[in-house]
Amino acid sequence: MFDRPPKYIAYGTAGFRDNAADLDTIVYRVGLVAAMRSRYLGKTVGVMITASHNPPEDNGAKIIDPLGDMLQESWESRVAEICNAQTDSECVDLLKKSYLELKIPDGQVSNVVYGRDTRASGPRLAEALQAGLLRAESSSTDFGLVTTPQLHYITRCINDPTFGEPTVDGYFKKISSAFSKLTPRSPLTRSSVTVDCANGVGAVKLLEMMPYINDLAELNLVNVQYTDPDSLNVECGADYVKTNQHLPKNVQPEHDKLCCSLDGDADRIVFYLVHDGNFCLLDGDKIASLAAGFFRRFQEDSEHTGELEKPIDIGVVQTAYANGSSTNYIKSDLHLPVDCTKTGVKHLHHVAQKYGIGIYFEANGHGTVLFNQDRISDNHVHSDVLNLYAELVNQTVGDAISDLFLVLAILETLNITAYDWFMQYVDLPNKLMKTRVKDRNVFKTTDAERRLVNPEDVQQKIDELVRNTPQGRCFVRASGTEDVVRVYAEAQTQESCDALAKEVCNYIA
Numbered sequence: 001m002f003d004r005p006p007k008y009i010a011y012g013t014a015g016f017r018d019n020a021a022d023l024d025t026i027v028y029r030v031g032l033v034a035a036m037r038s039r040y041l042g043k044t045v046g047v048m049i050t051a052s053h054n055p056p057e058d059n060g061a062k063i064i065d066p067l068g069d070m071l072q073e074s075w076e077s078r079v080a081e082i083c084n085a086q087t088d089s090e091c092v093d094l095l096k097k098s099y100l101e102l103k104i105p106d107g108q109v110s111n112v113v114y115g116r117d118t119r120a121s122g123p124r125l126a127e128a129l130q131a132g133l134l135r136a137e138s139s140s141t142d143f144g145l146v147t148t149p150q151l152h153y154i155t156r157c158i159n160d161p162t163f164g165e166p167t168v169d170g171y172f173k174k175i176s177s178a179f180s181k182l183t184p185r186s187p188l189t190r191s192s193v194t195v196d197c198a199n200g201v202g203a204v205k206l207l208e209m210m211p212y213i214n215d216l217a218e219l220n221l222v223n224v225q226y227t228d229p230d231s232l233n234v235e236c237g238a239d240y241v242k243t244n245q246h247l248p249k250n251v252q253p254e255h256d257k258l259c260c261s262l263d264g265d266a267d268r269i270v271f272y273l274v275h276d277g278n279f280c281l282l283d284g285d286k287i288a289s290l291a292a293g294f295f296r297r298f299q300e301d302s303e304h305t306g307e308l309e310k311p312i313d314i315g316v317v318q319t320a321y322a323n324g325s326s327t328n329y330i331k332s333d334l335h336l337p338v339d340c341t342k343t344g345v346k347h348l349h350h351v352a353q354k355y356g357i358g359i360y361f362e363a364n365g366h367g368t369v370l371f372n373q374d375r376i377s378d379n380h381v382h383s384d385v386l387n388l389y390a391e392l393v394n395q396t397v398g399d400a401i402s403d404l405f406l407v408l409a410i411l412e413t414l415n416i417t418a419y420d421w422f423m424q425y426v427d428l429p430n431k432l433m434k435t436r437v438k439d440r441n442v443f444k445t446t447d448a449e450r451r452l453v454n455p456e457d458v459q460q461k462i463d464e465l466v467r468n469t470p471q472g473r474c475f476v477r478a479s480g481t482e483d484v485v486r487v488y489a490e491a492q493t494q495e496s497c498d499a500l501a502k503e504v505c506n507y508i509a
């Protein structure tokens with residue numbers, strides 16, 4: 001039944017992702033490989049069935065490592081090779097070879113937890129996964145509908161019980177209890193926010209979470225049609241709002257009202273508001289800047305109190321897509337270091353771990369704040385508060401629900417409006433375009449994807465165009481999730497930035 005995948009599918013930045021009709025064999029084999037990974041580490045691993053912000057007909061699968069991080073990069077090619085084997089017997093041979101190579105002893109037990117988003121193909125693919133796990137003689141638990149970050153959380157809790165209760169309920173309790181301790185309690189100061197749930201699993205889980213947060217915040221949920229999978233991410237959701245820079249369907253323009261959009265598996269969030277009729281986007285860069293400014297105050301306080309301990313080191317991690325104004329604001333106004341990494345959460349997460357407080361966000365709204373508990377010493381004047389923030393913010397991966405409460409807690413504590421937040425810095429005009437090319441694999445980058453090493457003439461052309469564009473910046477990279485090349489440009493004016501992006505697109509097409 002699961003003999004041959006219809007085509008080669010790579011294990012990319014977000015695992016396997018493609019049209020759901022082509023995924024049965026792949027997902028079945030993900031069961032075989034996840035069981036092997038669990039045996040190899042002697043720990044529980046997770047598998048999430050989702051295609052995030054992709055259209056409803058797509059789906060995907062990604063493996064979650066025991067501490068809730070993404071599958072170790074060195075395993076990606078092994079997983080891709082085994083899952084794409086041409087026949088079942090070839091797949092079995094490759095597995096046997098891996099078991100030997102990895103010296104996995106006979107009789108080693110395996111445990112895998114899994115869950116899925118609301119796509120129509122989800123139950124079918126979950127069965128395929130279950131069949132693979134059965135064949136691998138692995139024990140497993142099906143968590144049904146969960147957000148991606150919830151499955152990361154659950155996987156972590158099972159392997160590290162100090163992290164929390166390994167249930168969705170435990171997740172709600174952990175976030176709501178931290179939020180309630182961090183924010184002043186009064187119906188008058190209760191935040192009110194409109195949440196576009198992208199008609200996905202975020203709706204299911206925020207509806208379930210309501211009893212925990214009713215007294216703490218007023219969430220007005222829209223686009224909650226999760227029982228209609230065809231409406232998932234359609235004219236709504238974080239990716240739609242970030243790309244089109246206007247309100248999603250069913251969100252009414254209301255002056256200065258804070259709104260936000262989740263994506264299809266609720267690991268990304270962007271905020272926005274309408275001010276004097278203008279749409280104002282608060283994307284991942286704005287979230288990072290808000291959090292950076294907020295935690296920077298804790299650092300200043302400890303400097304003033306002349307604390308004996310070294311002040312906590314804070315750093316921000318971005319990708320080349322971060323708006324130049326945000327980078328400038330964090331470096332020049334907040335005096336904090338900024339690292340730039342390749343696209344993909346695992347790259348940012350890894351670098352953020354080197355800081356006492358590591359803030360990372362992709363411009364698209366995927367990110368979190370990592371707290372290094374060893375470095376936030378008990379002597380720090382604010383260690384109690386910082387520890388509560390570490391409870392509030394998902395420490396395993398970017399999480400729309402926990403980021404939502406992070407932003408609310410910061411705005412409430414600073415007593416600033418969403419519009420004040422928006423005005424912290426002004427974004428440079430920017431443009432993101434994509435174009436199909438004959439072979440996108442020839443586009444090789446360096447310097448965290450900011451420059452091309454190949455094709456050389458394209459980089460020369462970019463350099464020449466950028467030289468003639470005030471405040472111009474432009475880079476080109478091959479997408480990891482679509483068969484396209486992306487072109488990003490920034491400049492002093494929208495016209496010059498559109499022109500820059502267009503000229504580069506035309507040159508490479």
Ligand code: 16G
Pocket residue numbers: 013014052343344345346362364366478479480481482486
């Ligand atoms: C994946 C990444 C996301 C990144 C996007 C870039 C994870 C979990 N997801 O969705 O962070 O922004 O790819 O897509 O790492 P692109 O390569 O098509 O531009």
Ligand code: ZN
Pocket residue numbers: 052053263264265266267268
């Ligand atoms: Zn997502």
